[in-house]
Amino acid sequence: MSALIELTSLTKDYGNFRALDDVNLTVQPGITGLLGPNGAGKSTLIKVLLGLVGINQGSGHVLGFPLGTSIAQIRTQIGYMPEDDCYIHGLSGIDSIQVAARLSRIPATEALRRGHEILDFCGAGQERYRLVETYSTGMRQKLRFAMAIVHDPKLLILDEPTSGLDPEEREAMLNRIRVLARDFHKSVILCTHILPDVQTVCQYVVILAAGSVRVSDSLETLCRVRDPSVTVSVTGDAQRLQTLLQSRGVRAEAAAPFQLRVPGEAGQLNAVLWSAAEETNCVIRGLTPSRNSLEQIFLDAVREVHRADS
């Protein structure tokens, strides 16, 4: 499987400020969450990928095309949804999407037909005939998403696609992203601050901080813990259960009232836990395997930078 994006020693300066510092990154096909605190360099990285800003050092390939020299080819195959509330003044929703398709070199009649199809896919109704200036935040968000996918790009770069959406719309938006990736093999770079969104849809995670890549791995690998454990929630005498487990060689310890933390994999511990619970007349209400939370991974990556800075 060839990499979607390959960046080597990429550096970008804005005057004296280094926005990207020796970025080495490989992005595989699939859905990748691009995370980072404000000012981490996410927007600059996206602009570099789109050829909107030049680079000072380094090299890279996007979809097999070299950065800097094949801007038109790269942009033809990328769908970009900006975070900013941007729109073309004086156009209706359907006109805007037709213009977006035509700018991506789709013929005019096809662009109109496809514009309607995509707006249907995005759940837009008759409001498509209204001027964009009159749209609500959520509707504008949907329109920007539709404009990003109207030309059937191979790679989607979505900058905060769910911000400003109500829970129902947010779920629908994530679902659309999932459908595009799963059924149509689109690769997606999801740039967001909403970590549960990343945890829900992404396969890979890249964390940028202070202009450099801190974490880049699959979500599964990142969430896998080095010393697995199971948190057991019980009703009854947890103290007795803990003592019994310890007498059987299981290092159980109290995590909270009515909660025990037991080191080991959930699958291996099931039998001993259930039999001990039966013997002590405890009811097991939940078995939760420990996982590294994305939030913790994110905070660790960012704190590392702060420590290095101080």
Next chain:
Amino acid sequence: MPIHNLGYREWKGELEPSSTRWTVVAEIGIRRAWRSSWLRRMMFFAWVPAVVMGFMIFLFEQAEKDGGAAGVMFTNLSRAFLQGERSAEGMPRLDLSELLASGGKSVAERRHLFWSALLLNLFRRSQPLILIPIIGLIAPPLISQDIRSRAFLLYFSRPLTKIQYILGKAATIIVYLSMITLFPALLLYFVGVLLSPELTVLTATWDLPLRIFLVSAIIVIPSTSLALMLSALTTESRYASFGWFAIWIFGFLTYSSVVPFSRPGDSSIAECVSLFHVFSDVAGWLLDPHFATTGVETRLILLGVLTAVSLAVVYRRVSAPMKI
């Protein structure tokens, strides 16, 4: 969910060439501008002078053929529209009746002279006056609104270069300006050809379409560049409108107050402050065979510099939002 909702479908068609993407930008501008009822009214009135002049060509041909009432009418109309020593704006006018009456001129020579005079009047008097409000209506929002609504990210994340974007915006203005300068003048010329008794008129007046193109280009290109620059300098289109009208009005007033007091021969720089008069002089140089050519080089250089500086500023401003 609509009954015709097909979900997402892949698209496998043939892409259009990327070199024509500027036409999409131009089309947006043209369609948006055309929604203004004021613009439609002004476009209508912009064609009135051409219609009147077309009627005068008809009268000229009638007068040449059999004189009589048509001849009298033609003389009166040409006096009313084309004759005079100096106009109120200080522009020298073509003394047509004297030229036409001067002996030894063939019909073909008189026709060339008359058509040139008509075109000169069109480019010098009527059309510049309509051009100012039309650009003032179309141009200010063209780039300023894109800056304000951050539309640059939508344009430039697609295979569209900054030069294509500027070309598309410029084409919006050029299309409308051509409709009030180039096309009426060409139509006037073709009306003249159609009303002429023989086709030899084409050989006698072959240079006029070329001159029409040149005059139109000299008026349209600097005006477009200047208007785009003003639009690119602000996010508020009303400031760009104000700047546009201020340049013309203050230029005109300065010219009117300075030139009458300047000594003959050293007024060329002072005369350049008014774009209206600069265009008028260059049009006169191209269309009036009796025009004194002093100072035309200065005006042409000024228009060239104005165009180059304006386009450089536009390019810089269009690039700026990407550098943040």
